Amino acid sequence: MTTVVWFKRDLRTRDHAPLVAAASLGEPVIPLYVIEDEYWQLPDTSGRQWAFIRDSLDDLDRQLRKAGSRLLVMRGSVIDTLKQLQARQDVKRVFCHQETGGHWTFERDKAVIGWCSENQVEFREWNQFGVVRRLGDRNVWDRAWTELMRQRLLEAPARIPEMKGIEGDASGYDSRDFTLPDSCPDRQAGGSTRGEKLLTSFLDRRCVGYQYNISSPNTAVRACSRLSPHIAYGTVSLREIYQEAKATGNHRNTLPRKKKSLTSFRSRLHWHCHFIQKLEDEPELEFRAMHREMEALKTGPNDTERLQRWQEGQTGWPLVDASMRALNHSGWINFRMRAMLMAIASYQLWLHWRDPALHLARLFTDFEPGIHYSQTQMQSGLTGINALRIYNPVLQSRKLDPDGEFIRRWIPELAGVPSEMIHTPWLMTPAQKERYGGNTYISPVCDHEQAARVARKAVGDFRKQRVSKTETDRVLLRHGSRKGPVQKRPRVPSKQQSDQLSLFD
Secondary structure (H helix, E strand, O other), rough: OEEEEEOOOOOOOOHHHHHHHHHOOOEEEEEEEEOOHHHOOOOOOOOOHHHHHHHHHHHHHHHHHOOOOOOOOOOOHHHHHHHHHHHHOEEEEEEEOOOOOOOOHHHHHHHHHHHHHHHOEEEEEEEEEEHHHHOOOOHHHHHHHHHHHHHOOOOOOOOOOOOOOOOOOOOOOOOOOOOOOOOOOOOOOOOOHHHHHHOOOOOOOOOHHHHHHHOHHHHHHHHHHHHHHHHHHOOHHHHHHHHHHHHHOOOOOOOHHHHHHHHHHHHHHHOOOOOHHHHHHHHHHHOOOOOOHHHHHHOOOOOOHHHHHHOOOOOOOOHHHHHHHHHHHHOOOOHHHHHHHHHHOOOOOOOOOOOHHHHHHHHHOOOHHHHHHHHHHEEEEOOOOOOOOOOOHHHHHHHHHHOOHHHHHHHHHHOOHHHHHOOOOOHOHHHHHHHOOOOOOOOOOOOOHHHHHHHHHHHHHHHHHHHHHHHHHHHHHOOEEEEEEOOOEOOOOOOHHHHHOOOOO
């Protein structure tokens, strides 16, 4: 009898409960990854995401070979793949981790569970994040998360029972033959080996000052852990990161400022799962506003010119455009810039949240559906329980990139403009543009201050006239954060906290 270990967003061998459980049975194990064409045609997937996964699959295969096994990569649907393996390998079990993905993966998982049930194949899932399936009471979530993070780490199996000969149609597929178009020259590389090195370098030295340096795009590249894609695709387990960070912070020789930084970092691991739990509890958030009544705030089609200028980094606001161009080039940008990009699209450009959310999803190498859709809605003012974050692109520019270092790197049109003018190049006189350059940089799409005032009033009026306390209370009860293991009344984050609890870095 054979056990299939189905790898999804858990591309590692260390702290991998399904793999450990399968290896302990002493019967043949097939480590399996399926390249699903339909998934890669979804509007929130992209080539940069696949490239990271492909790196990770190569590294995973190397790890498995050390234990006497190998990764079987197939292409097609999971059910068709299981049918092929069942016909040749007497598959009796499918072990995997739970996944809180989008609607497509949710329906796929249900179909696989149904197929296993119909064919007398045991299907078993393990939890790898602090996300509780069929959570009945949000008040117990914090305790469940803490208990999972404290569980003993599982070592990678030293020996994995070898799978029987795979022949014919089930001989495997070379993941390098599957390609998707995308231009991301500075993308992070995948794989557990790289993820572990990043964790070590962060805990050793890069973490000091973490909480102060993650907001500016100039300092965040190094100050952030840069583990987000590794967490998203499971090349390093969240539990390992949490425990290593806690052990380092608690070491008697660790300096107080480093302890403080690691405490801040660990809190963000907690919020990582808090946001994914929202999508787990309410999968429709991928498509509609968390506060259902807020979906009617914007009903018309998006202004295509405004959307395109935002997507291309051509809004005319330097920090906004530099952030979008940097993201397009590298597949990553820090949390404050992510929040600003979404807020600018939602308020100053008055775009419906869905198109910008999908565009950002495709650009993020570390795309995590549960965090992404909750966060894009929060930054768009659609939760009904969070403070509005209407970013002023000029104030943010002066605060986070005062000397224009980040702007000049990504907007060569402004390379010669002095720091005192670079944040508002549209105010330069013709003589100044002639002297310093900037003639080729596009003018702002609109007056950002006037647009912000109009947006704030529109949202305020809508909330007063169209939003009910009943729906707001429903959202708060279901999705509001709780402080401590048991708290009956949900907690609404403050304006500052709403800004800080952005996409995990």
